[in-house]
Amino acid sequence: MFNNLKETDPEIFGTVTGEIDRLNSTLELIASENFVSKAVLEAAGNVMTNKYAEGYPGKRYYGGCEQVDIAEDLARNRAKELFDAAYVNVQPHAGAQANMAAFFSVLKVGDTILGMDLAHGGHLTHGSPVNFSGKLYQIVSYGVEKDTGRIDYDKLADLAKKVKPQLILAGYSAHPRELDFPKFREIADSVGAFLMADIAHIAGLCAVGLHPSPIPYCDIVTTTTHKTLRGPRGGMIMAGEKFADKKIIDPWSGKERKLRGAISSRVFPGTQGGPLMHIIAAKAVAFHEALQDDYKVYCRQIIDNAAALAGSLMDEGFNLVSGGTDNHLMLVDLTNKGVTGKDAEDALEDSGITVNKNMVPFDQNSPMVTSGIRIGTPALTTRGMKESEMKRIGQLISRVIANIGNEDVYSETRSEVKKFCDEFPLYIF
Ligand SMILES: Cc1ncc(COP(=O)(O)O)c(C=O)c1O
Numbered sequence: 001m002f003n004n005l006k007e008t009d010p011e012i013f014g015t016v017t018g019e020i021d022r023l024n025s026t027l028e029l030i031a032s033e034n035f036v037s038k039a040v041l042e043a044a045g046n047v048m049t050n051k052y053a054e055g056y057p058g059k060r061y062y063g064g065c066e067q068v069d070i071a072e073d074l075a076r077n078r079a080k081e082l083f084d085a086a087y088v089n090v091q092p093h094a095g096a097q098a099n100m101a102a103f104f105s106v107l108k109v110g111d112t113i114l115g116m117d118l119a120h121g122g123h124l125t126h127g128s129p130v131n132f133s134g135k136l137y138q139i140v141s142y143g144v145e146k147d148t149g150r151i152d153y154d155k156l157a158d159l160a161k162k163v164k165p166q167l168i169l170a171g172y173s174a175h176p177r178e179l180d181f182p183k184f185r186e187i188a189d190s191v192g193a194f195l196m197a198d199i200a201h202i203a204g205l206c207a208v209g210l211h212p213s214p215i216p217y218c219d220i221v222t223t224t225t226h227k228t229l230r231g232p233r234g235g236m237i238m239a240g241e242k243f244a245d246k247k248i249i250d251p252w253s254g255k256e257r258k259l260r261g262a263i264s265s266r267v268f269p270g271t272q273g274g275p276l277m278h279i280i281a282a283k284a285v286a287f288h289e290a291l292q293d294d295y296k297v298y299c300r301q302i303i304d305n306a307a308a309l310a311g312s313l314m315d316e317g318f319n320l321v322s323g324g325t326d327n328h329l330m331l332v333d334l335t336n337k338g339v340t341g342k343d344a345e346d347a348l349e350d351s352g353i354t355v356n357k358n359m360v361p362f363d364q365n366s367p368m369v370t371s372g373i374r375i376g377t378p379a380l381t382t383r384g385m386k387e388s389e390m391k392r393i394g395q396l397i398s399r400v401i402a403n404i405g406n407e408d409v410y411s412e413t414r415s416e417v418k419k420f421c422d423e424f425p426l427y428i429f
Contacts, residue, residue, distance in 0.1 A: 031376020312394025
């Protein structure tokens with residue numbers, strides 16, 4: 001494989017094979033990453049990258065769209081089936097683009113968004129001052145409680161009444177607990193706000209019923225397709241039966257229209273040009289895979305593995321935000337270990353274990369240093385690892401963090417990591 005690439009561009013060929021080696025020989029615990037199947041890889045790297053297809057199936061601005069129309073319809077219909085959604089748009093290039101188009105569908109510049117604080121698990125696009133969301137909208141942040149690490153819905157309801165947001169945002173990048181979408185709906189209704197869920201992280205779990213679905217409760221649902229959903233890098237916007245045809249005032253035209261129409265026109269032509277048709281084809285393949293029975297078994301294992309890893313870390317004396325996890329990720333507060341998130345990330349990387357430093361709620365350190373690390377199990381679960389491997393990986397993480405700077409420990413850990421990797425092979429081309 002990759003013979004043409006090798007001949008044309010040996011330097012990039014080297015980075016691709018180097019990346020394959022890295023993936024094959026390290027333990028991937030970044031909560032937002034996963035390993036796609038070879039079928040998804042083939043769909044993502046094909047001739048559809050050549051095609052311009054501005055518009056939507058049957059209504060394109062370019063000729064020659066018959067095959068890509070079929071691919072996009074397959075992607076949309078499979079996603080509708082998977083999530084029980086009435087409206088699906090598979091064109092957003094990424095999660096950030098999906099969120100931008102979603103906000104532009106219902107909000108005017110200057111409107112108020114009530115979203116989760118970044119340090120408490122929110123995403124950049126949920127109102128960070130260095131992101132378009134923080135520049136264009138008034139952002140009021142909510143967070144989790146210091147003693148429980150959980151959202152206090154009564155406090156959130158009070159805050160909503162005080163600030164009267166136009167949109168309430170649920171769904172996060174680093175929150176280990178189940179979300180109560182009916183409660184969010186009640187709060188949104190009490191102040192006449194739109195309710196949006198960004199299920200980028202938990203999409204796979206929602207699709208198979210292992211996390212409650214936001215579709216019956218939220219006006220708009222956005223997601224990425226590359227995390228628990230195990231598809232190519234990309235974004236998607238959905239709306240349920242009750243909401244897709246809801247009449248809204250389009251903030252760009254000032255005229256009444258259906259929500260689905262506003263979303264479609266904010267993705268294209270509002271914020272994007274030609275869709276990435278090869279990626280849409282790969283999304284279709286991933287949704288097909290997620291509709292199979294074994295995908296639910298996989299998602300169950302992600303959660304069981306996260307519980308096992310969380311248990312192992314707590315046995316080793318680590319503090320987990322909220323005391324554990326209900327989903328695929330956990331947030332480890334390293335304060336009691338006297339180690340920063342950055343040092344832990346670096347030491348673990350040197351030992352063959354990949355995690356990311358992450359702010360913890362009420363963090364005193366900067367985002368480049370942090371007091372915590374975020375750990376997730378989707379990728380290693382794809383590799384076939386189960387609870388016993390998770391228990392051992394928790395012990396390995398503990399040993400590295402107790403021995404920051406000790407090259408012997410890093411090297412011993414790398415040897416053990418290699419054994420794991422050999423036992424659970426990943427990409428063999
Ligand atoms: C909750 C959430 N929303 C949106 C995004 C943005 O996705 P992308 O990186 O594809 O733009 C992420 C990415 O990590 C995320 O965690």
